[in-house]
Amino acid sequence: MSIERISGKEVKVMVREGCKKRMSFAFCLDQAKDPLLMIQPGKKPETLKTPMKKEGGGPPMAWGTYVVRSGEMEMTCESAPQRMVTELKTFLRRNKPQVNVLFYDDGGNLLDSLKPEKAEGQVTEENAADISASGIDPQAIAPLKRRLKRIQPRIGLAPGPLELKLKRALAKSVSLINDGRLQEAETMVVVIERAVARIGQDREDEAKSMKRGQREMDQRSLGAQVKRAQSLQANVARAPGKVRDRLGRALHVAARHLKRRDLDSARDAMDKIEKALTALV
Structure with missing residues (x-):
C-alpha cells in the first residue's frame, strides 16, 4: 500500500490497515475547508506533507502514526495543533470508525478520545475484557x-x-x-x-484460522485430560493390591496416549479406569 487519501466512507479501510501494522497519517483542511486525510505505511508521517500540499492542504496540520489493537486506534501525533485534533475527531466521529480512538502527543500524554457511537438497534456489547469467570x-x-x-x-x-x-x-x-x-x-x-x-x-484465511483454533482447543483439552489422569493416579494408589497394579498399568497406557496427543484413546482408557474404581466402592 502506498500513500492513500482517505474519504469519509473509507475510514474502515484506515482502521483495517492499522490492524495489520503501524501506519503514518496526516490531517488538515483543504482550500475548500474540507477534511483532508492521508495515510501510508511506516513511521515517517512528515513525508506526507508534500502530497498533502499537492492536494490543497496547508497549515495547521496534524501528523503522526497510528495502530489498531484490542479495539482501540491509538493515534500518536508528532504535530498536534489543537484545532486539527478537534477537526480530526469530528471527521472520525462523523464516519464511525467503530473502534475507540485515543489521541496522544509524542510524549505519550492523552490529548483527546473518541468512543464509537452506538448504531440504532445495536446490542449491548461485551468483549474479552468482560471475562470474569471466577472459580475456573x-x-x-x-x-x-x-x-x-x-x-x-x-x-x-x-x-x-x-x-x-x-x-x-x-x-x-x-x-x-x-x-x-x-x-x-x-x-x-x-x-x-x-x-x-x-x-x-x-x-489468516479460513483454513489457517481453523487449524489454529483446533490446535488451541486440543492444547486446552490436553491440559484437562492430564489433570484427570493426575486425579485418577491418586485414586488408583488407594486401590487394593492386585487391582492397584492392574489399574496402574492401565493408567500408564493412558499416559502414553496423552504423550502422543491421542486424546480419544486416552479418554477411553481413563473411562475404563474410572468405571473400575467405581465398582470398588
Whole structure:
C-alpha cells in the first residue's frame, strides 16, 4: 500500500490497515475547508506533507502514526495543533470508525478520545475484557480470551448486518466463558473466526484460522485430560493390591496416549479406569 487519501466512507479501510501494522497519517483542511486525510505505511508521517500540499492542504496540520489493537486506534501525533485534533475527531466521529480512538502527543500524554457511537438497534456489547469467570482455571480460559482479543477489532470491519451478528456472537462467547461452558464458547469463537476470515478481514484465511483454533482447543483439552489422569493416579494408589497394579498399568497406557496427543484413546482408557474404581466402592 502506498500513500492513500482517505474519504469519509473509507475510514474502515484506515482502521483495517492499522490492524495489520503501524501506519503514518496526516490531517488538515483543504482550500475548500474540507477534511483532508492521508495515510501510508511506516513511521515517517512528515513525508506526507508534500502530497498533502499537492492536494490543497496547508497549515495547521496534524501528523503522526497510528495502530489498531484490542479495539482501540491509538493515534500518536508528532504535530498536534489543537484545532486539527478537534477537526480530526469530528471527521472520525462523523464516519464511525467503530473502534475507540485515543489521541496522544509524542510524549505519550492523552490529548483527546473518541468512543464509537452506538448504531440504532445495536446490542449491548461485551468483549474479552468482560471475562470474569471466577472459580475456573485461568489457564483454561487464557487461549479463548487471547483469541477473542485478536478477533475483536476485526469484527468492526465486517459489513453492517454481519457485524451486528458477530458482535452478538462475541457477547455470547463471553457469557458462555463466564458460565464455565468453555466447549460451547470454543465453538462460538471458531464460528466468529471463520466468518471474519471468509470475508477477508483477517490476515489468516479460513483454513489457517481453523487449524489454529483446533490446535488451541486440543492444547486446552490436553491440559484437562492430564489433570484427570493426575486425579485418577491418586485414586488408583488407594486401590487394593492386585487391582492397584492392574489399574496402574492401565493408567500408564493412558499416559502414553496423552504423550502422543491421542486424546480419544486416552479418554477411553481413563473411562475404563474410572468405571473400575467405581465398582470398588
